[in-house]
Amino acid sequence: MIPFNKPFITQSEQRYLQEVIENNKFCGDGEFTRRCNEWLKNYFDTTKALLTTSCTHALELTSLLMNIKEGDEIIMPSFTFVSAANAYVLRGAKIVFVDIRPDTMNIDENKIEEAVTSKTKAIVLVHYAGVGCNMDKIMEIADKHNLFVVEDAAHCLNATYHGRQLGSIGHFGTLSFHETKNFQCGEGGAILVNDENFSERAEVVKDKGTNINKFKAGIVDRYSWVDIGSSYSPSEFNAAFLYAQFEIADEITKKRNLLADAYRENLSAPDAKEHLELQTIPKHCKPNGHIFYFKLKDYDERKRMIAHLKENGVQSVFHYVPLHSSAGGKIYGRFSGEDKFTTKESERLLRLPLYHELEVEQVNFICEKVKEFYK
Ligand SMILES: Cc1ncc(COP(=O)(O)O)c(C=O)c1O
Numbered sequence: 001m002i003p004f005n006k007p008f009i010t011q012s013e014q015r016y017l018q019e020v021i022e023n024n025k026f027c028g029d030g031e032f033t034r035r036c037n038e039w040l041k042n043y044f045d046t047t048k049a050l051l052t053t054s055c056t057h058a059l060e061l062t063s064l065l066m067n068i069k070e071g072d073e074i075i076m077p078s079f080t081f082v083s084a085a086n087a088y089v090l091r092g093a094k095i096v097f098v099d100i101r102p103d104t105m106n107i108d109e110n111k112i113e114e115a116v117t118s119k120t121k122a123i124v125l126v127h128y129a130g131v132g133c134n135m136d137k138i139m140e141i142a143d144k145h146n147l148f149v150v151e152d153a154a155h156c157l158n159a160t161y162h163g164r165q166l167g168s169i170g171h172f173g174t175l176s177f178h179e180t181k182n183f184q185c186g187e188g189g190a191i192l193v194n195d196e197n198f199s200e201r202a203e204v205v206k207d208k209g210t211n212i213n214k215f216k217a218g219i220v221d222r223y224s225w226v227d228i229g230s231s232y233s234p235s236e237f238n239a240a241f242l243y244a245q246f247e248i249a250d251e252i253t254k255k256r257n258l259l260a261d262a263y264r265e266n267l268s269a270p271d272a273k274e275h276l277e278l279q280t281i282p283k284h285c286k287p288n289g290h291i292f293y294f295k296l297k298d299y300d301e302r303k304r305m306i307a308h309l310k311e312n313g314v315q316s317v318f319h320y321v322p323l324h325s326s327a328g329g330k331i332y333g334r335f336s337g338e339d340k341f342t343t344k345e346s347e348r349l350l351r352l353p354l355y356h357e358l359e360v361e362q363v364n365f366i367c368e369k370v371k372e373f374y375k
Contacts, residue, residue, distance in 0.1 A: 002366065004315040007179040007186075008252065008356035012244035020236045028233025029216070032240040036190075039246045040175075043157075044168040046192045048199035050206055051239055052232045055154045055176030055189035059087035059124075062150045062172045062191065064205045064228055065198050066122055068093050073119040075147075077107040078324040078335065078342045080126045084152050085323055085332065093121070095333030097324045102341045103280035104128060105349070109137040115336035116141070122148035125170075129291035131281055132161030135169045142170075150174065153192075157183055158253040159288040171195040177242055182252055182290050185242040188234050205229040255356055256289025262360045263292045263352060266367035275374045292354050293319070299347040305373055306350065312369045317351050 020026065033051055040049030052058045068074070070092030076084055078097035085095045096115050101108045105128040112123060123142055125133045135151075142149045153159075153167030154176035160166065167173030172195070177188030193202045203213045209229025214220045245252065267276055277295040281287060296302045302318065309316045322342045323329040352366055 002314045002353050002358070002362055003355075004317050004351065004353050005180050006355040006357055007184050008245070010244045010248055012247065013241045016240035016244050017237060020240045023236075026236050028235060028239070030236040030239070032236050032243050033233070036239045036243050036246065039243070040190055040192065043246075043249075044165045044173065044192050044194075046168050046173070046194045047196040048193040048202055050191050050193070050202060050232075051234050051242075052189040052191055052206070053234050053238075054083075054178065054187055055152070055174050056083035056087070057230075057232045058174035058189045058191040059083050059150070059152065060090065060230070061202065061205055061232055062148075062174065063087045063091050063093075064230075065172070065193075065202060066148050068121060071119060072121040073117060074122050074124055075112060075115050075120060075336075076124040077126060078322040078329065078333075078339070079105060079128070079320050079346050080152065080323065081154065081320060082323060082326075082328070084124050084126065085329070088122075088124070089328075089332045094119075095323070095329070096120070097322075097329070097333055097335045097342075099337060099340055100342050100345065102345050104131050104133075104282070105345060106131065106133040107138075108341075109134040109141070111337055112138065112141050113145075116145050116147070120145065120147055122150055124150040124152060126152040126154070127156050127159065127161075127166045129279060129293060130155045130159035130166070130287040130289075131279070132159070132166050132285045135161055139169065148172070154181065154189075155288075155290045157181075157288065158249055159290070160286045162284045167192050168194055171198070177238075182256060182288060183242065183245040183249065185234070185238040185245075188238050188242055201227065206232045252356060253288045256354060257287070258289070259354055259358055259360065259363055260287070260289040260292045262363040263354075263367065266364060267294060267370065269371075271374070272367070272371050276370070289354065291351055293349050293351045295345065295348045296350060297348065302348055302350050305370070308373045309366070309369055312372075314366050314369055315353060318346075319349055319351060320346060322346055
C-alpha cells in the first residue's frame with residue numbers, strides 16, 4: 001500500500017533528543033526552543049516567532065491577542081480547518097463564512113468586503129496547499145476597514161507570494177508542525193507576530209499570562225500574573241526534533257516540489273487532462289509541495305476513484321468538509337452571500353500521496369492508476 005503520508009525523519013533528531021536528555025532541561029524555553037524561534041524569526045523576517053504546541057493553539061493565541069469578545073465577527077472561508085473557527089468561537093465570536101475561488105480553493109478576495117459589518121474584527125484566511133491568497137487585495141480591505149489579518153499558514157513553510165514567505169504578511173501568521181506537515185515534530189506549531197505592537201504581549205499570553213520572560217531576563221525580580229493567557233509552549237523534545245528538520249528545510253521542500261511537479265507533468269497529459277482539473281498556481285506564488293490535489297467531475301466520481309486507487313494499493317484522501325454545512329458551523333457561523341463554489345469544489349477535490357520518501361516512479365505508478373480509472 002502506498003500511504004497518503006509518511007512522516008519524515010532526518011538523520012539528526014535522535015542526536016538532538018539525546019542532547020536534550022543530557023542537558024537536563026525539558027520544559028519549553030530551552031536551547032532548542034530558542035534556536036527554533038530564532039530560525040523562524042529570520043526565515044519569515046518577522047518581529048517575533050514563538051513555538052506553540054499546535055497551530056490550533058497559535059490560532060487561539062491570536063484570538064487572545066486581538067481581544068476577541070462576545071459578538072465580534074470573524075471572516076473566513078468555510079473550506080478550512082475547524083481550529084480556525086474554534087479559536088474565535090471560544091471567545092464568543094460569530095464566524096462569517098465567505099465563498100472560495102475555484103482555481104486556488106482560497107477565500108475569494110472579491111467577496112470579503114460585502115461580508116464586513118461594524119462587528120467585524122478580523123479576516124482569517126488559509127493559504128490552501130501552500131498557494132497564496134490575494135494578499136494585496138486582502139490587506140487593502142483590512143486597512144480600509146481597520147481589521148486584523150491572520151494568515152493560517154499551516155500548509156506553508158517555504159511557500160512564497162511575490163517572494164514573501166506566506167505567514168509573514170498579515171498581522172499574525174500561524175504554522176503547524178503536525179506529523180502530516182512538511183516539517184513536523186508529531187504535534188507542534190508556531191505563531192508569527194508580524195505586527196511589533198503585539199510582540200511583548202505575545203510572550204506574556206503564551207506564558208500563562210505571566211511576565212516570566214522579564215523575570216528570566218532579569219528585568220523584574222519576581223514574576224506574576226499580568227494578563228490573560230494559557231500554556232502554549234511545547235517541550236524541548238518537540239523543539240529539538242523540529243530543529244533537525246529546519247536545518248534541511250530547503251532540501252525537504254525541493255524533494256516535495258519535485259514530486260508535485262512529477263504529478264503535474266504526468267496528469268497534464270491529454271489522456272488525463274480531459275477528465276481532471278489540476279491545481280492552479282498563480283505566477284507570483286511559489287508553493288512548497290505540501291499537497292498535490294486534483295478535482296474530478298463530482299462527489300460520486302471521487303468516491304469511485306478513491307475505491308479504485310485503494311484496490312490498486314494507493315491511499316488517496318479528500319479534504320475539509322465545509323464548516324458552514326457542519327453542525328458546529330450552523331450554530332456558530334453564517335454564510336455571507338452565495339455558496340457558489342465552496343461545497344461543489346470541495347466535494348470533488350482529491351489529494352494523492354506526497355511525502356519525502358515517495359519516489360518519482362511511485363508517482364508515475366499512481367498517475368497510471370488514475371488514468372486507468374477512465375479507460
Ligand atoms: C489550515 C489548517 N489550520 C490549522 C490546522 C491545525 O493544525 P494543528 O494540528 O497543528 O493544530 C490544520 C490541520 O491540518 C490545517 O489544515
